[in-house]
Amino acid sequence: MNPDKKKYLIVLAGPTASGKTETAIKLAKALGTEIISADSRQIYKEMTIGTAVPSSEELTAVKHHMIQHVSIKQNYDVARYEQEVLLLLDELFAKYDHVVLSGGTGLYLDAVCKGLDNIPETSPEIRASVQNFLKDKGLTALQDEVKTKDPEYYAQVDKNNPRRLQRALEVIWQTGQTFSFYRKQKPFPRSFEIIRTAIETERQLLHNRINLRVESMVNNGLVEEARKLYPNKNLNALNTVGYKELFEYFEGKTTLNEALEQIKTNTRQYAKRQLTWFRKNNEYKWFKKDDLQALLTYVKIILDAG
Numbered sequence: 001m002n003p004d005k006k007k008y009l010i011v012l013a014g015p016t017a018s019g020k021t022e023t024a025i026k027l028a029k030a031l032g033t034e035i036i037s038a039d040s041r042q043i044y045k046e047m048t049i050g051t052a053v054p055s056s057e058e059l060t061a062v063k064h065h066m067i068q069h070v071s072i073k074q075n076y077d078v079a080r081y082e083q084e085v086l087l088l089l090d091e092l093f094a095k096y097d098h099v100v101l102s103g104g105t106g107l108y109l110d111a112v113c114k115g116l117d118n119i120p121e122t123s124p125e126i127r128a129s130v131q132n133f134l135k136d137k138g139l140t141a142l143q144d145e146v147k148t149k150d151p152e153y154y155a156q157v158d159k160n161n162p163r164r165l166q167r168a169l170e171v172i173w174q175t176g177q178t179f180s181f182y183r184k185q186k187p188f189p190r191s192f193e194i195i196r197t198a199i200e201t202e203r204q205l206l207h208n209r210i211n212l213r214v215e216s217m218v219n220n221g222l223v224e225e226a227r228k229l230y231p232n233k234n235l236n237a238l239n240t241v242g243y244k245e246l247f248e249y250f251e252g253k254t255t256l257n258e259a260l261e262q263i264k265t266n267t268r269q270y271a272k273r274q275l276t277w278f279r280k281n282n283e284y285k286w287f288k289k290d291d292l293q294a295l296l297t298y299v300k301i302i303l304d305a306g
Helices: 020-031 056-061 078-093 106-114 124-137 139-149 162-175 203-219 222-232 244-250 256-279 292-305
Strands: 008-013 035-037 098-103 193-200 285-288
Touching: 008 020, 008 106, 008 292, 020 035, 020 056, 020 098, 020 292, 035 078, 078 098, 078 106, 098 106, 106 256, 124 139, 124 162, 139 162, 193 292, 203 222, 203 256, 222 244, 244 256, 285 292
Parallel strands: 008 098, 008 193, 035 098, 193 285
Antiparallel strands: none
C-alpha cells in the first residue's frame, strides 16, 4: 500500500445469478484486496439460502464485508448502508490502494459512489394519505398512479415494492415535482476514484442460471428456511423474492410448484430491472462473466495510470 497513490473503488455490478460473487473473488484475489457486498438482502443474518449468501468457502477465499451483519428485526436502510461503507472504506484504504465493491443493488452502489439524493421529507398527513390510497385501492392502483405521475421512475423502480412506490408518490403529492427530479442532484465528492464495471450475460443463459439457482436453493433447504421466517413475514426485510412466494404457499394460496415457478418468474423480472438500472449509467464497462482477463486488464490499466 502506497499512501501517496490514489485510492480506487472497483465496482462490480450485474443482475442476480450473473456470476458476480465468483468474479469478484477472482478479481479481489488478483488485486490482493477485500470485498464489500452491495446486496440489500445479504446484509440480514437470518436470510442465507434465499439471498444466495456466498458459501463458507467463498467467504474464506477473500474477506467479505457487509454480509449478514444486521437482524431482520432492525431498521436498516440505504442511508445507514452508505454511512457504514464510507467508514469501512476509510479503514480499508489505510491498508489497500484499491477495494472491490460488488453487488446487484443499484441504489446501494450509487449511494456509495455518489451519495444519496436530497429528497424532501414529507408530512405525516401526506404519508397517511398515500398509505390510505394503497389500503383502499391496492397495489395496482398505486403502480398506475406512480406510472402516470412519474413514468421515468416507474420504469426503474421495483414495482412490487409498495414502500418505494409510496415514497415516490408522497414526494409527488408533497412537492408537485416528480420523484425523478430530486434523484438528479449532483453527486457528492468522494476521496477515492471509482472504476465501474459490470457483468453481462446473454438473456437466455441468465434465465437458465436463475432457474438452476432456484432449484439449488430448494435442494439446500429454502422452503425450511422460509418456514422458520414466516412468523416475521410482515417485516420489510422479508418482502423479498424467494420468501414472499413461499409465504403464500404456507397460507394455502398456491401450491409449492406454483410458488417455485413464481420465484423464478419474479427473479427474472428483478434481473431485468437491475439491468435497466445499470445500463442507464454510461460509466459502466461491461464484461462477459468468463472473460476475467479482459476485466483485469481494463482495471489494471486504470490503476497503473493512477
